[in-house]
Amino acid sequence: MKEKVIFLIDGQSFYASVEKSARPDLKDKPVAVGDPERRSGIILAACPLAKAKGVTTAERVGQALAKCPDLVVIRPRMQMYINVSLLISKIFESYTDQVEPYSIDEQFLDVTGSLHQFSSAEALAEQIQAQVMISTGVWTRVGIGPTKILAKTAADNFAKKRTEGVFRLDYTNMESELWPLSVHQMFMVNTRMARHLYRMGLLQIGDIARMDQLEFRRRMRLEMGKQSDIQADYYWQISRGIDPSPVVSSIRKKLKSVSHGKALRSSLYQTLADIEVVLLELVVEVCRRSRGRGYMGQVVSVGAVETDGDRSWGFGRQMTLQEPTSLTHEVAAAVRILFKRYWSGSPVSRLYISLDALTDDGVMQLTFFNDRVKAYQREHAIDNIKNRYGSDAIIHASSLLESGVARERAGQIGGHYK
Ligand SMILES: [Mg+2]
Structure with a gap:
C-alpha cells in the first residue's frame, strides 16, 4: 500500500500573530494576548519577540509584565481568531478535501492525492506557508509524516525549531x-x-x-x-510510527457526535473564571464544526478531570435540550449549567465537550423561530469568512452567554473580550 502523506500545520503564536497582523504599529513590539486588566489572568499567546524576553504561554499576566515591562497585552478577540482559522481551513481545502481541524491553530491535511502536482511534499508545504502568510500574516509550521501522530510529532519537535518551519518524520528517519x-x-x-x-x-x-x-x-x-x-x-x-487513524475531513462525513477536548495545566485552572474561558473555546469550536458539517445536536455533554495534585477524578454528564442546536450561546449555556452543577471546585486538568444526537440542520432551520433563524444566519455568516475579518462580523458577547456571567466579565466572551 502506498504510504500516505499527512501534514499537521500549526499557526505560530496564533492569537498574537493575528493581532500583530491587524496592528502594523505593533510589528516590532513584544505582544501578548491576555486580559490587561486582570493581572492574575492567563497569557493565551505571546509573539516570538515576547517569548525571547521570557514571556511564556499560560503564565499570569502580572508575571509576564514583571519579566517584560514593555509587553503590549491585548484583549483576546476570539471571534476574529475563529474567522482567521476558518480562512486558513479554506486555503487548505483548495489543496485537498481532507482537512481535519485539531484545534483553532492546528489542522491535519491528507495531501496524498495532491502531491503529483508538486515536486515534493516540502514544496507543497512551502507554497501553503506562503499563501497563509500572505492572506493572514500568520507564520505556519508544517510537520510531514505518513501518519497523523508522526506529522504532529514532526511539527512539535522539529518543524517549530527550524527557520524554514518544515520537517518530515517518516520510517526512514524514525530511528535517528x-x-x-x-x-x-x-x-x-x-x-x-x-x-x-x-x-x-x-x-x-x-x-x-x-x-x-x-x-x-x-x-x-x-x-x-x-x-x-x-x-x-x-x-x-x-x-514505531504505527497509527491507523485517518484524517477525517470536516466535509461530507456522517457523524454521530462532534466533540473537542483539551488538556490543561491544572495549577492554572482553579477558578471558574479561568475554566470558563476554556469551556467557551471548546463550545465555539464544537459549534463551528457542527455548522460546517451541517449538523445540529440535541444532547450536550461536558467532561472534566479534576485533581488535587495526587489524585485525579472526573465527571461526564449530559443534558438533553428542548430542540437541536448548533448555536454557540445555546450550547454554552447548557455547558455552564452542567459544569457548575457537577464541578467539585478542584483544579481541572482536562475538559471535554460534545454535541450528540445530531440531525441535519437543513430541516431544523425550518422549525426555528425568527430569533433563532437570525442567530443561526449570523453565526453561519461569520463562518463564511468572506467578510473582511474583524469587528463587524463579531458576535456580541451578550448574545453569546447568558446575562448571569459575572459582572466583572460583562462584555467578554467567557473571559475573552470579543
Ligand atoms: Mg500554534
Missing part, C-alpha cells in the same frame, strides 16, 4: 530522529505517564520501540497494574 527523543515528547504522554516510564528505566522513545511488544506490556503491568495493556500497546505502536 524520533527514537532519541525523551519519552516525555511522545504523543499523549503526560508528566504522570512520563514518570512511570522513567521509573521503568525507559528514557527515550527508542527504549520502548526496541522492546518486544509483549515484554513492554508485561513491564507496564508491573508498573501500572493489569489494566494497562491497552495503553502499553498504544505507546508501543506510536513509538
